[in-house]
Amino acid sequence: DKGTYPFYMLKEIDEQPNVMRRLAQVYLSETGEPVISDKLLNSMKQADRIYIVGAGTSYHAGLVGKRLFESLTQTPTEVHVSSEFAYEQPILSKKPFFIFLSQSGETADSREVLVNVNAGGHESLTITNVQNSTLSREATYTLLLHAGPEIAVASTKAYTAQIALEAILAKALGEADNQIVAQRFDVRHQLGLVATGIQAIVDEKNKIEELAKSTFLDTPNAFYIGRGIDQNVSLEAALKLKEISYVQAEGFASGELKHGTIALIEKGTPVIGIITQEKTAGLTRSNLQETMARGAHILTIVSENLAKPGDDIVLPDVDELMTPLLSVVPTQLIAYYTSLNKGLDVDKPRNLAKSVTVE
Ligand code: F6R
Numbered sequence: 001d002k003g004t005y006p007f008y009m010l011k012e013i014d015e016q017p018n019v020m021r022r023l024a025q026v027y028l029s030e031t032g033e034p035v036i037s038d039k040l041l042n043s044m045k046q047a048d049r050i051y052i053v054g055a056g057t058s059y060h061a062g063l064v065g066k067r068l069f070e071s072l073t074q075t076p077t078e079v080h081v082s083s084e085f086a087y088e089q090p091i092l093s094k095k096p097f098f099i100f101l102s103q104s105g106e107t108a109d110s111r112e113v114l115v116n117v118n119a120g121g122h123e124s125l126t127i128t129n130v131q132n133s134t135l136s137r138e139a140t141y142t143l144l145l146h147a148g149p150e151i152a153v154a155s156t157k158a159y160t161a162q163i164a165l166e167a168i169l170a171k172a173l174g175e176a177d178n179q180i181v182a183q184r185f186d187v188r189h190q191l192g193l194v195a196t197g198i199q200a201i202v203d204e205k206n207k208i209e210e211l212a213k214s215t216f217l218d219t220p221n222a223f224y225i226g227r228g229i230d231q232n233v234s235l236e237a238a239l240k241l242k243e244i245s246y247v248q249a250e251g252f253a254s255g256e257l258k259h260g261t262i263a264l265i266e267k268g269t270p271v272i273g274i275i276t277q278e279k280t281a282g283l284t285r286s287n288l289q290e291t292m293a294r295g296a297h298i299l300t301i302v303s304e305n306l307a308k309p310g311d312d313i314v315l316p317d318v319d320e321l322m323t324p325l326l327s328v329v330p331t332q333l334i335a336y337y338t339s340l341n342k343g344l345d346v347d348k349p350r351n352l353a354k355s356v357t358v359e
Contacts, residue, residue, distance in 0.1 A: 002151075007346040009152035009244070013332050014202050019147045019157050020164055020195040020325070024188055026146055027168045032188035034172035040141045041176045043123045044169075047097030050077040053085055053113050054101035055356070057155040057239065061162035062101050063232035064324045068166050071321055072174035072182040082109040083359065089116065098124035098139075103150060103158035104355035105133020112359060114138050127165055129158050143169070152347040153354050154244050156332045159236060160198075160325050164191060167322065190318055194325045197316035201329045208330055211312065212337035215270050215297060222247050223265075223291075224331065225254035226274035227284055233274050233324045237331030244349045245338035254287035267295035272331075276303040276315065276323035301330055 005011040029035055044050070050069055052062035062079040069077040078090070086109060098117050102110050105128035114135060117124050126139035129147050136142035147161040167187055174182020201208075216222060222241060224234035234251035241249040252261060254273065265271065273288045275281045281302075288298045300311045303323060307314045315326045339346045 007152065007336075007340070009154055009156060009332075009336055009346050012150055012152055012157045013329065013336065015148065016157050016160050016202075016329065017195040017199045019161050020191050020198065022146050023161060023164045023168065024191040027165065028188050028191075032186060034168050034175070034187070036143075036169060036172040037141075040125065041172055043140070044075075044097050044125075044173050045176055046095055047075065047123075048095045049093035050075050050097050050099060051092075052077060052079045052099045052101060053082050053110055054079075055082045055107050055109050057159050057236060058101040058103060058107075058110075058162060060232060060236040060239065061159050061166070062099075063235070064163050064229055065099070065101070065166035065170075067229050067232070068163075068170040068321055069173070072170040072185055073177060073179060075173070080113075082107065082113050086112040086116070086359075092120075092122075096122055098122060100124060100126040100128075100135050100139060101162050102126065102133070102135050103129045103145070103155055103162075105130040105135040106355045106357055107135070108357050108359045111135060111138070127162060129161070151354075153349055153352050154240055154335065154346075156240075159328065163324055164194070167191075185319070185321070190322050193316070193318045194322055197318060197326045198329055200316055201313075201326065202333070205333060208313070208333040209337040209341075211299070212334045213341055215299060216241070216245065216247055216334060216338040217341055219247060219268070219270055221264070222249045222270040222272070223257075224249065224251045224272045224274060225257060225284065225287060227254050227280040228277050229321075229324050230274040230276055230280070230284065230327065233327050233331070236328055237272070237274070237334075240332055240335035241338065243352060244335050244344065244346055245342060246344070246349075247338060254284045257287060258290060262291065262294065265291050265294040265296045269296050270299065271296040272299045272301060274301045274327050275306055276327055277320055278306060281306045301327055303327075
């Protein structure tokens with residue numbers, strides 16, 4: 001039931017602070033220690049490499065997961081698009097461990113990979129929002145996202161739930177491996193900051209709606225740019241805008257634009273920079289300037305500690321590993337309001353279905 005909301009998507013965006021708190025309740029003890037089964041952690045500990053597999057938004061959550069696992073566990077992690085992995089399997093490490101990310105647990109492309117993984121005798125974990133879904137039944141282990149039903153075709157709270165659960169799992173695995181960074185990473189405190197931070201962003205909906213109206217309503221195309229995990233979020237931000245508002249959007253590594261794609265920048269082309277990582281903030285700002293010099297209409301989404309006067313959307317500070325949980329939220333709202341103000345059916349975009357059960 002969407003209550004007083006015009007569309008499920010907005011309700012689901014607004015639910016994200018609660019989803020963060022629920023994940024902390026379900027998967028962390030009172031002292032903030034991860035509650036993850038020893039069996040699963042032991043299997044993961046033995047792995048020499050983690051392979052994350054997913055499609056669409058889940059693939060994008062996996063990209064952020066790579067950064068979490070590599071920072072907190074020192075386990076090399078690869079992320080793959082399921083439909084590609086299924087028919088062009090990379091050379092596997094000696095002891096691979098697979099993580100399937102699937103909100104629905106029914107995606108045919110991902111299942112095709114899992115069937116091969118099982119045939120190869122490898123262990124796997126499915127992280128899903130649907131208990132008893134096909135992918136959760138067929139994997140060795142399963143963890144539930146507890147995001148509550150997601151009705152809108154465009155995924156929002158499932159993406160943030162996937163990242164939050166990856167953070168908890170990476171913390172657990174890193175601690176099981178005596179990694180000091182993992183011991184110091186206070187995931188419970190961080191999820192609390194994230195919940196309050198998302199709340200602060202969604203409380204400023206009106207401002208984001210105005211921005212969406214002035215920048216995205218009449219544009220045929222747009223770019224989101226960033227580096228590292230900001231680039232990962234830019235892919236998700238662009239996907240959201242494309243799928244519900246039909247604006248052709250690209251997420252791009254900001255340093256790579258000048259190697260060709262910058263030719264597409266014209267007077268008024270929106271270019272949105274996502275800036276949450278201290279070591280690359282200055283570089284992304286220069287890349288934004290380069291597009292502005294070619295006429296782009298630039299906007300910034302910036303963490304508070306890196307903000308400068310004139311930035312458009314300022315995000316409350318959290319650990320640099322957790323910033324995707326905040327930076328994605330204004331981009332969900334931009335997509336939502338662009339679709340809404342174009343008079344489109346936000347929850348049911350053309351040509352798409354909630355779960356994709358064909359290859
Ligand atoms: C986009 C979206 C899709 C799904 C993809 C995989 O908003 O929701 O890109 O993420 O179809 O679906 P799941 O996660 O159910 O495997």
